[in-house]
Amino acid sequence: MQQGLYFDELAVGQSAEITRVVGAADVEAFAEVSGDTNPAHLDEAYAQTTPFGGRIAHGMLAAAYVSAVLGTKLPGPGAIYLSQSLRFRRPVKIGDPVTARVTVKALDAKKSHVTLETLCLVNGKTVLDGEALVLAPRRDA
């Protein structure tokens, strides 16, 4: 069975990240798969009339990058996602390089629960922050 990290391989402070440049095609694909066709994401003429002055990515696309780090790197496959809080702090614009980073904040050995700080950054500025709770697999389970 393909496996990420087991609970006992995790330590507070451990961190993992991915960086992706958000292209117009990504925003269009996300609109398609989610059904979120809000013109703030798709229609440049409309988007120029909004406070953001141009098309922005779906906030949930940045959240999806956080989930990608959890699901592929830390803890990776085998972990079960229990909860996530998300604060959308700044807009993500087309062409922005988004770094999604997760950092282990607390470990609950009794429940095999891992609390992670979750962040998305663009050029060093926080665009999204929050906290994830995942159930990490045990080697002997």
Add this chain to the structure above:
Amino acid sequence: MQQGLYFDELAVGQSAEITRVVGAADVEAFAEVSGDTNPAHLDEAYAQTTPFGGRIAHGMLAAAYVSAVLGTKLPGPGAIYLSQSLRFRRPVKIGDPVTARVTVKALDAKKSHVTLETLCLVNGKTVLDGEALVLAPRRDA
């Protein structure tokens, strides 16, 4: 400017929803756009070895349906997403019909903030719940 509902058109208890059947192609598209290639979502042979006994959708895909209701229906275009909490309660399987529903829970007239209860249901069972906070536009702004 294309516009959803203004703050003063909102009332506690108001509700909107969408239903989408999660196809294998949706899960594959979501893996592509997010980078979350966890085999629990993509590899049926692997997924049969997990506690879920088969491929499941990304939790964040159900969350994206919630964001679609907020961005297209209630409040719709013009609203600004401030925060979202997500509890992943049950897995979503390929072929499941997911209803994402948002319900206005509280209105803060001073800040134009709207708190919404956010739910995803499959055959009447809650698969995802949480709360959203959005800034709704003012007619005179």
